[in-house]
Amino acid sequence: MKTYSLNELNERAKEHFDQLQVNKLFATSDGQFFLMENRAQLHAGKGTVHKIKNEEPSEGIKPTEEEKPTTVKELLVQIEQIEDVTTLNDMLMAEISGQNRSTAVKSIEAKIAHLTK
Numbered sequence: 001m002k003t004y005s006l007n008e009l010n011e012r013a014k015e016h017f018d019q020l021q022v023n024k025l026f027a028t029s030d031g032q033f034f035l036m037e038n039r040a041q042l043h044a045g046k047g048t049v050h051k052i053k054n055e056e057p058s059e060g061i062k063p064t065e066e067e068k069p070t071t072v073k074e075l076l077v078q079i080e081q082i083e084d085v086t087t088l089n090d091m092l093m094a095e096i097s098g099q100n101r102s103t104a105v106k107s108i109e110a111k112i113a114h115l116t117k
Helices: 006-020 037-044 072-081 085-097 102-115
Strands: 024-028 049-053
Touching (some): 006 024, 006 049, 037 049, 072 102
Antiparallel strands (some): 024 049
């Protein structure tokens, strides 16, 4: 099975952006593209999933609900429903590298601590 580098995935993603009329895709290292991150994670298993944004968005493409930032209130509801430490760690890293909201970070850390007791 061929493994693609991030640069190769970025190149291959261009045709998918045009075809699907989206500005964001999730790609697995084996060259598969997904609209939803959780589907890419399921496909990849322990493999790598890359978030790829369209650097040259097509005219008329509007941000989807998924592309709009999640509010802290919405995030807190999601955290309560998640029982997987790996998923929570991924959320924590995304929050820290993204908006880095202290309430969100503390809530995710508290849930991880609760599950690892």
